[in-house]
Amino acid sequence: MSESVGGTDRVSVAKAEYGRLRAGHLSAVSAALEDHVARLDWPRERIERYRDQRLRALLAYARERSPFHAARTRGLDPSSATVADLVRLPVMTKQEAQEEWDAIVTVPGLDREKAEHTLAGQAWFSYTPEGQQIFSSGGSTGVRGVYAWDWELFVTLACLAWRMQAREERRGPPLRHPARLAVLEAGVPPHASTPLFDVPSAAGMETVVIPASAPFDEVLAAVAAARPTHLVGYATVIGRLARAALAGMLEIHPVRVSTNSEPLFEEDQRAIREAWHVPVHNLWGSTEIGVQAVGCGRGVGLHVCEDEVVLERVDEAGTSVAPDEPAARTLATGLANRTFPFIRYDLGDEITPLPGRCECGSSFARLADIAGRRDDDFRYPACTIPASVFRHVLGTDPRVSEYQVRQTRAGAEILVVGAPDAAALTSSVTAELRRHGLPEPEVRIRPVDRLPRHEATGKLRRFIALR
Ligand SMILES: [Zn+2]
Numbered sequence: 001m002s003e004s005v006g007g008t009d010r011v012s013v014a015k016a017e018y019g020r021l022r023a024g025h026l027s028a029v030s031a032a033l034e035d036h037v038a039r040l041d042w043p044r045e046r047i048e049r050y051r052d053q054r055l056r057a058l059l060a061y062a063r064e065r066s067p068f069h070a071a072r073t074r075g076l077d078p079s080s081a082t083v084a085d086l087v088r089l090p091v092m093t094k095q096e097a098q099e100e101w102d103a104i105v106t107v108p109g110l111d112r113e114k115a116e117h118t119l120a121g122q123a124w125f126s127y128t129p130e131g132q133q134i135f136s137s138g139g140s141t142g143v144r145g146v147y148a149w150d151w152e153l154f155v156t157l158a159c160l161a162w163r164m165q166a167r168e169e170r171r172g173p174p175l176r177h178p179a180r181l182a183v184l185e186a187g188v189p190p191h192a193s194t195p196l197f198d199v200p201s202a203a204g205m206e207t208v209v210i211p212a213s214a215p216f217d218e219v220l221a222a223v224a225a226a227r228p229t230h231l232v233g234y235a236t237v238i239g240r241l242a243r244a245a246l247a248g249m250l251e252i253h254p255v256r257v258s259t260n261s262e263p264l265f266e267e268d269q270r271a272i273r274e275a276w277h278v279p280v281h282n283l284w285g286s287t288e289i290g291v292q293a294v295g296c297g298r299g300v301g302l303h304v305c306e307d308e309v310v311l312e313r314v315d316e317a318g319t320s321v322a323p324d325e326p327a328a329r330t331l332a333t334g335l336a337n338r339t340f341p342f343i344r345y346d347l348g349d350e351i352t353p354l355p356g357r358c359e360c361g362s363s364f365a366r367l368a369d370i371a372g373r374r375d376d377d378f379r380y381p382a383c384t385i386p387a388s389v390f391r392h393v394l395g396t397d398p399r400v401s402e403y404q405v406r407q408t409r410a411g412a413e414i415l416v417v418g419a420p421d422a423a424a425l426t427s428s429v430t431a432e433l434r435r436h437g438l439p440e441p442e443v444r445i446r447p448v449d450r451l452p453r454h455e456a457t458g459k460l461r462r463f464i465a466l467r
Pocket residue numbers: 296297298299303358359360361362
């Protein structure tokens with residue numbers, strides 16, 4: 001390659017190439033959205049019948065094509081299995097999902113090495129020759145994860161992420177034109193957030209991606225210039241925009257707001273309602289499963305995507321517990337993911353079922369808003385930083401194998417196992433903290449050989465807040 005082909009050219013070529021295939025992908029999403037909106041009116045029996053059939057399809061496929069799942073689903077007949085039979089299968093951990101990647105993936109010719117190669121070599125988001133997208137994220141445990149979303153999976157997940165909003169757009173008065181969605185997500189690879197949320201939920205809607213990691217002044221200016229009718233983005237970023245609007249620093253008039261990727265804190269939810277008096281659709285998802293539950297914008301809490309995801313609340317031994325009993329963990333089975341099946345996958349979040357039927361009319365079960373683990377949040381005089389902010393940076397650096405974040409008075413000290421570029425990592429973390437409202441963050445990266453674990457439990461505390 002000649003010197004004249006600089007980084008910018010390489011990125012614009014990659015963007016154009018990605019955009020051409022993505023345009024087709026978005027058309028597939030629009031087509032499938034019709035079916036997904038209609039499903040929201042299904043009665044319970046229909047949801048359950050459909051879910052069992054989808055589960056049988058997944059189990060049969062995984063057993064034939066994934067050596068990992070073949071061994072674990074032995075003894076279960078996929079042709080007659082129901083959701084109630086899942087309890088007979090072992091729990092799948094994040095560690096296993098990443099360490100046994102090549103035995104889990106069902107596509108010949110795709111393995112962890114190729115996925116890493118794609119991540120390292122792409123100048124922008126991209127599709128593999130088989131139509132998969134490769135993403136990376138640092139989940140709740142802090143272990144870096146690499147994920148493959150096939151063409152059909154993306155179509156399903158985008159429908160799950162947007163069908164609630166699409167239903168409401170159809171029920172409500174005609175949209176003002178031009179309808180414009182401002183997308184406040186990572187804005188860059190390897191996070192799945194931008195492809196998943198940069199999706200119009202109504203015909204004729206334009207979208208504008210505004211990278212949420214830019215300095216907040218720039219984000220504010222870009223949002224003001226976009227004059228959005230709709231907003232979607234990280235919960236804390238949307239909350240901060242709402243506070244800016246309340247303070248008279250942002251003059252926009254959105255009619256609908258969607259939040260994701262972070263717990264929706266009470267203070268952010270309140271600010272959004274006070275600033276704009278609009279329905280809020282909060283989403284609970286993960287890069288592994290995609291979308292687990294979405295708020296309908298009418299009733300409280302989130303509706304579980306029961307047609308595409310099975311959630312189980314279990315005790316320490318993996319046995320189901322009753323809705324009114326406390327659970328140790330939440331397991332998820334993603335019914336739409338054939339390329340990399342997750343069956344009884346430990347999500348690490350805690351969920352609380354909500355009883356009764358929702359005022360929106362849907363029979364899909366509901367959960368209380370996901371609180372996240374507030375113990376993990378760092379509270380500073382100026383702001384609260386959710387742990388996801390650190391995971392967002394540290395969990396996707398391939399040269400960081402493990403880390404521990406310790407809150408300091410004005411920032412954080414980060415112990416890192418691996419061989420990261422300390423200067424680059426320091427500036428990325430600093431930028432993220434600043435964008436969340438921490439003035440003059442002090443960040444120190446300390447390379448270590450290993451991290452101290454709890455003497456009794458052997459568990460690692462990933463985040464240590466100042467008390
Ligand atoms: Zn509802």
